[in-house]
Amino acid sequence: MSEDTTDVGAAITGELQLLDPDVRVSRSLAERLLDPEFIEVGTSGRRWTYEEMIAALPEMSGADTEGPRHEPSGMTGVVLAPGLVHLTYESVLGGSRARRSSLWRRKPGETEWRMYYHQATPVPVGEGQNQP
Secondary structure, eight states, X not given: OOHHHHHHXXXXXXXXXXXXXXXXXXXXXXXXXXXXXXXXXXXXXXXXXXXXXXXXXXXXXXXXXXXXXXXXEEEEEEEEETTEEEEEEEEEETTEEEEEEEEEEOOTTOOOOEEEEEEEEEOOTTOOTTOO
């Protein structure tokens, strides 16, 4: 297995963990997966910082084990540079679709990958899946 494949696999594993309700409600687990310099632009257009996201994540959609869950599809990744992976995919949550893009980074000397940036863009109702 190539280093690129291993790095993309590690980022995908982290991404899937962040979609898991058990991780979303655990501050300590989320802190391990989000980079301290994390920024997100959500489907609403709101910009989230690390601290805002850590505080809000347990209350956000997809955090309730009894409620709707994020259903990802078509997740792919590419290594942009050493220690930097870009993931793209679509997700469905409660009938709403979004196209998602994440940057995962591993700082020199560290072993853990962390989400550095995430953006979600709503998909208009009726638009085909995974179309540009």
